[in-house]
Amino acid sequence: MKKKKIIFILFFVIAIIILIVCSISTEVENNVENVEEIQPEIEISEEEMRQTTVALYFEDAISGILSKEERKIDSKNLIDNPYKYVLELLIDGPKIEDLNNPIPEGTKINDTKFEKGIVYIDLSKEFLNANGTNAIYSIVKTLSEFTEVTGVKFTIDGKNEEKLKDIFINS
Numbered sequence: 548m549k550k551k552k553i554i555f556i557l558f559f560v561i562a563i564i565i566l567i568v569c570s571i572s573t574e575v576e577n578n579v580e581n582v583e584e585i586q587p588e589i590e591i592s593e594e595e596m597r598q599t600t601v602a603l604y605f606e607d608a609i610s611g612i613l614s615k616e617e618r619k620i621d622s623k624n625l626i627d628n629p630y631k632y633v634l635e636l637l638i639d640g641p642k643i644e645d646l647n648n649p650i651p652e653g654t655k656i657n658d659t660k661f662e663k664g665i666v667y668i669d670l671s672k673e674f675l676n677a678n679g680t681n682a683i684y685s686i687v688k689t690l691s692e693f694t695e696v697t698g699v700k701f702t703i704d705g706k707n708e709e710k711l712k713d714i715f716i717n718s
Contacts, residue, residue, distance in 0.1 A: 565708050573636055597622045603637050604644035604688040606681050613649075616641050630690060631659040637689050649681035650674065656706065664697035665714060666690050672703055683715060691717035 601624040604613045624632050634656050642646040653673040660667050674682065689700045701711040 556567075577647065583697075584638060587613075599625070601633055601636070602689065602692045603633070603641070604685045605641040606649045606685070607646050608645050611681070613681060613688055614646060616643050618642070625718070628659060629693065630661060630668075632655055633689060633692075634659065637685065649679075649685050651676040651679060659673065661695075664695060665700055666696055666698075667700045667702070669702045669705055674701075674704060675708065684697065684717075687715045687717050 598619050600617050602615045602618055604615055607614045608610070618636065620636070638648075638650055638656070640653055651673050653671070655671040655673070657669040657671060658667075659669070668686065677683070683701070686701075688708055690696050690699055698714040698716045699712045701708070703711065
């Protein structure tokens, strides 16, 4: 009789173990079905990796207030002389239709250099044909987007002009 009891208990324990194993394997299979396949991120080309955004300031055609236009550019263009490159974009004018370029047509950049937080810009005499101060502050606000720039000093064809004698600061 003891043998029958031991066999019965042994059979009962084996049956419980089989039930536990079956329920665990079913649970694992259900979890496997719920797992989503991970998709790799879209590959970014080397050119896209070099992209950066610059802010250029132009006149709003209606209000005359300086407004920001953001452009994506290849950051390698900023290596040699970032200030001159951004000024060239500014002089070329806005891409957005509702903005005007306050910098007079024909203005050329003779030279730019950076010393102790100040960008020194030498422009051609056409810059003097600007109406008001938007041309000046278009340049000042644009260059002030560079964190290291604390001011801008203008000269015209290598000479100081009375109305441009100060160092302009973005306020």
